Amino acid sequence: MKRVSLLGPGTFTEESAHYFLGKDGFEYVNCKLIADVFRATVDGTTDFSVIPIENTFEGSVSLHVDWLVHDVDLPIQAEWVYPISINLLSIPAVENEPDAFEKSCGRIRKIYSHGVTLAQCQKFLREHLPHVELEQVGSNGEAARLVRELNDPAIAALAPQAAGELYRLQTLAAGVQDHQNNYTRFVLIGREKPVMKTSAGCKTTILVTLPEDYPGALHQVLSAFAWRRINLSKIESRPTKKKLGNYFFYIDIEASMDSVLLPAALQEIEAIGCQVRILGCYPTYSYESETSEV
Numbered sequence: 001m002k003r004v005s006l007l008g009p010g011t012f013t014e015e016s017a018h019y020f021l022g023k024d025g026f027e028y029v030n031c032k033l034i035a036d037v038f039r040a041t042v043d044g045t046t047d048f049s050v051i052p053i054e055n056t057f058e059g060s061v062s063l064h065v066d067w068l069v070h071d072v073d074l075p076i077q078a079e080w081v082y083p084i085s086i087n088l089l090s091i092p093a094v095e096n097e098p099d100a101f102e103k104s105c106g107r108i109r110k111i112y113s114h115g116v117t118l119a120q121c122q123k124f125l126r127e128h129l130p131h132v133e134l135e136q137v138g139s140n141g142e143a144a145r146l147v148r149e150l151n152d153p154a155i156a157a158l159a160p161q162a163a164g165e166l167y168r169l170q171t172l173a174a175g176v177q178d179h180q181n182n183y184t185r186f187v188l189i190g191r192e193k194p195v196m197k198t199s200a201g202c203k204t205t206i207l208v209t210l211p212e213d214y215p216g217a218l219h220q221v222l223s224a225f226a227w228r229r230i231n232l233s234k235i236e237s238r239p240t241k242k243k244l245g246n247y248f249f250y251i252d253i254e255a256s257m258d259s260v261l262l263p264a265a266l267q268e269i270e271a272i273g274c275q276v277r278i279l280g281c282y283p284t285y286s287y288e289s290e291t292s293e294v
């Protein structure tokens, strides 16, 4: 059975992997730190790693993008987008307490969560729990585990529903994220292609380094895609880390390397002196379209 390393247990990463890869077809290896998630596949302990790469409101997870680019030479093999629904969880002060949320607001003194999750609940926290101490931990699953371990109704976690079930916590409030259309994009990296359902779409991710002192180089890169009517879904500049002011472009393209047009566009870009590195050509899955037939 193929092994998948991820941040877990009780995380959105795990929840999303169970949704898209299934609970039984893969063996999941939980890690506490994202560095260990990457390392497990690099050193061959696992076949794949699941990495959160972008969120609707927080944007790119730059640290993870940079690892993919600089430190981990493993292709992207799949991508999925998963809705992030955040819950306020604690151990129950009283079993089946009526108005548990209102009462808990006066009781809770401390909340543990992942930094990204805290950022996604700023308005909720300011409105309902303004005086509470917030503490960032390595994952939302770890936050829920701490709440169970400390066993104190004055302590809560902001975490996925799966974490509440895993650690038998009470859901005081569900869906407390500030924006309802909150999604995170995850990538699956590894040496081989995973066995997954047929996807609705396909993407190719490339890194482009422009030639130095070539006016209009970026314009020419974009035109190579534009006149072929190839859609780009993301373009972001990141430092090369070699020299201050040197950047490359991380580009997501809504086309496959198997198409006729994309390889031709990349050849045109290389012909003007750009360096092109392909980070992956992979199927892409969304929560809504996941029901497509195998």
Ligand SMILES: O=C(O)C(=O)C[C@]1(C(=O)O)C=C[C@@H](O)C=C1
Binding pocket: 007, 010, 011, 012, 013, 014, 052, 055, 061, 084, 114, 116, 117, 138, 139, 140, 141, 184
């Ligand atoms: O801690 C978790 O639950 C994770 O899966 C990590 C993570 C992240 O690193 O961005 C994943 C998705 C959510 O947007 C918040 C946190």
